[in-house]
Amino acid sequence: MSAEAGKLTLLCDVKTDGSFLVHHFLSFYLKANCKVCFVALIQSFSHYNIVGQKLGVNLTMARERGQLVFLEGLKSSVDVFFQAQKEPHPLQFLREANAGNLQPLYEFVREALKPVNNGEAAWRCPVLLVDDLSVLLSLGMGVVAVLDFIHYCRVAVCWELKGNMVVLVHDSDDAEDEENDILLNGLSHQSHLILRAEGLATGFCRDVHGQLRILWRRPSQPTAQRDRSLTYQYKIQDKSVSFFAKGMSPAVL
Amino acid sequence: MLDLLAVGGLVLLRDSVEWEGRSLLKALIKKSALCGEQVHILSCEVSEEEFREGFDSDVNNRLVYYDLFRDPLNWSKTGEAFPGGPLGALRAICKRTDSGPVTIALDSLSWLLLHLPCTMLCQTLHALSRQDVCPGDSSPVRQVRVLGLLHEELHGPGPMAALSSLAQTEVTLSCTMGQASAHIHCQRPRQRPTHQTQLFSILPDFSLDLQEGPPPESQPHLDPHTPPVDPMAHLTFNLRLSNKEREAKDSLTLPFQFSSEK
DSSP, X not given: OOOOSSOEEEEEEESSOOHHHHHHHHHHHHXXXXXXXXXXXXXXXXXHHHHHHHTTOOHHHHHHTTSEEEEEHHHHXXXXXXXXXXXXXXXXXXXXXXXXXXXXXXHHHHHHHSOOOSSSOOOEEEEEEEEOSHHHHHTTOOXXXXXXXXXXXXXXXXXXXXXXXXXXXXXXXXXXXXXHHHHHHHHHHHOSEEEEEEOOTTOOOSSOOEEEEEEEOOTTSOOSSOOOEEEEEEEEOSSOEEEEOTTOOTTTO | OGGGGTSOEEEEEEEOSSSOOHHHHHHHHHHXXXXXXXXXXXXXXXXXXXXHTTOOHHHHTTEEEEEOSSOTTOOSOSSOSOTTHHHHHHHHHHTOOOOSOEEEEEETHHHHHHHSOHHHHHHHHHHHHTOOSSTTOOOSSOSEEEEEEEEGGGSXXXXXXXXXXXXXXXEEEEEETTEEXXXXXXXXTTSOOEEEXXXXXXXXXXXXXXXXXXXXXXXXXXXXXXXXXXXXTTOSSOSSOOHHHHHHHHTOOOTTSOOTTO
């Protein structure tokens, strides 16, 4: 997968856990020497670090050398309530009675990825990774507020800094979550690449964990040839993921 | 589809994740610009560079660009935000003083609908698309055309119906026999609504290539000259019995009937 600049990649999962894609992109961009801002709202730092080490990256060292800016949502959300803040905390919305906006979180991201001129070798293109956006809806943010946050991040990261964004949204499928559907569709319209991890329609399988639909989109370019899409099935292993064509799992051949 | 540019009023371009509509919007903008019209663009979703990409200088010089992408909500506080935000931008377009036919492109109506009350947006669209540059002119041709890009998965039936009622034309993008197609519904005052399906493709320079294709399978009106199909033709069984067959059937003794012979 080539790393084009200024692109938004949307990860979504339905009836399965798509977090393996988050771990892949985190290790991919760190290995590619990119400056990464990771808004991690779901798991702890150590969780991502343990998985990262299996994929060949050390998040602790990446953070210490300034390559990785890590917002650990689970830990810093407590700071919002128990520590006095001079400036608005990135997760300030947790304190507010009325669902406001995510401007403090956007300011945090912009500050984290702004170029630093300190004479050292610059990192390659900046990358924003968010795991995940659906939890913001669960925490009381309105869907328009989340879309506005992503809009401003696209302006800062994709347009101004020519970096990339990777965000994960869960698909509620038949749970009829209207706000989540609007979030997913709204982001889909803005995305250049959509990776959709789906559980198998027939249920759980030991040797095939799901299928991955890949849709390349060109939001502003003429579609003389239709957007390309591919579907693979996959099996998650300890240190990698193996992909194969539908029905071609080694276990069934 | 080129009739869309011959009449004014509001034209809704309804697209989906699978069938994006921005390239068709840009193709229609190019057509208008090359006809000598001035084109006002309110852009909320992509940067100006990305929007202008693919247009040559003839087209770009006729575009009046209102940038709501960079700082639509004035978060940066650098003064780059458009004064008054999205509503201010729409009002600025309403107050334009150019004469002659004009096309106004809203990219996108969905963004505006998510950030403005539906009633306010509908009132503004009504004001935009009903403007006549020459109030005293009795010519039936409207001078203002508003092209609105609408991502139909993002809105409920209420706002969609409200916008449909305002629109003179709705273009829904999809696929017909593997080819991009536009289903065009026109509603003109005092005329019957018309439906049309047009196959098309958009070239890399945003020229519109309309294609001939076989008529769609589902016709809203049957051809009165087509003879009706006889449902009893080519059956593999008899629907009626002959007299002999009826007599044989009536004289048949059924297994469960008691008779003196058994």
